[in-house]
Amino acid sequence: MEISVLGPLTARLGQTSVVPSAAKPRQVLALLALNSGREVSVSALADELWGDGPPRSAAATLHTYVKQLRRMIQAALGPAPDRGPREVLGRRHTGYVLDAPPDGTDAARFERLARHGRTALEAGDAAGASELLERALLLWRGPALADVTPGRMLGAEVLRLEELRLTAVEDRIGADLRLGRHGTLLGELTGLTAQFPLHERLHGQLMVALYRSGRTWQALEVYGRLRTACVTDLGLEPSPQLQRLHRALLAGDPALEPPVVGDGGGLSTATLFVDHGTIR
Template structure:
């Protein structure tokens, strides 16, 4: 297995970190370790600097962007000097824990680039980098029709999440935007992975997971549609109808809205035992133009 790669359905293979290699996690509470040594700062502002640099991994974050994140619209006159102190403290912590010299940390890990900073983490030891790598592999497999490999890659990517990204960091506008983009990516990946599992015939295996997810996300129509289909294909027709009516009740109670026409079509198909339910799509999968997959017009498309 190439260095930094991970098994399709598992977590990264662990090895002892060499000098300078950090174990970094942002898909949940922020965590930076080297071996057993903690690098994550306890003070809020250095933690904010670290979080924004990690969320922009390998990209330069300009000094004005960091100052704006730390103080929003009212930075003090000493903001630039204070930022330099926070970066200095981070570099010293990295020097202490990694065994690298301060010059090596400044050159190779927490770099000054023009009017900004860039943080570089070794591939394979950073959950966000691993997540993006697995997501790309899953998307490639999905577009070429390899549904089983795509589902495995997406499942491994989702297993990296331990909660909301940088959940313990007080966000400003930039961290909030990065976290929102990551959360949308996670939800889309989950939608695709459930859809792939349904197409692979794993409807029974999905029931427990979907029961929990639909309780947590009470208004997500795609998720409820997938649950209705999984229940129906598993022989639980009454429960499938109950799942639809629970969603309808929640939507009416909170927003005065009816479910989408497509979800109502799904409900009608359950009532009439329509065979389209054995092959219906909830979330259309992207595919390359050369791949010719059949369409099912009655319910094809996104709810």
């Protein structure tokens, strides 16, 4: 079964979709898909579907949704299949399990690539990190589970995946800064800082990219806008790390210069102020 959750929910057996049109069966399939190969208890499924107010018929209604999914699976399997719908969507001691590899979803592949990309970045392989992280991010087709109305469990998982996505974006930008690609990052970073007006790492990355593009005054304006937002919305000054970056911009610190072309973007190049989720 091919399952995608990084965008609208898709699940296919061969060329046939097994995603139901009704909202609650879609929730059931989405939660099972995100736990492929692992049992999801009836109580967890009921909590996802109804929260603190399940109906008295919750177990029977859930079983009806499972039967709907199995009918779609049966139709997709076609005549004389190697396994039946109860093997694809099985019943266990306390719940149900979707028989698919744990790493068979696009979310699992994204997390694996993002993790390897972060490891490469920490090892000083900026080129490898940029490639791995870009491959991870290309798996996204929109917001996670864009066409599913989530309950508590799916809502928490969507938030987790979106946070991992943003971290992967930050890491890829950090790798590209190491590779001297500051000019190509300006548009992306401008949009991201507008979307996340209090996000310090993204603002720091934009400040570095602008400085390296010969636009120091704009880098200082970015800091000014962030400081105003922090003071107005949070009653706080920017972090000490970002304040140090601001002072480095004012002083024209040589550590802010682009890395030497052809050195591979490793850790031995010019010190970056924005990297690994911190500003140093």
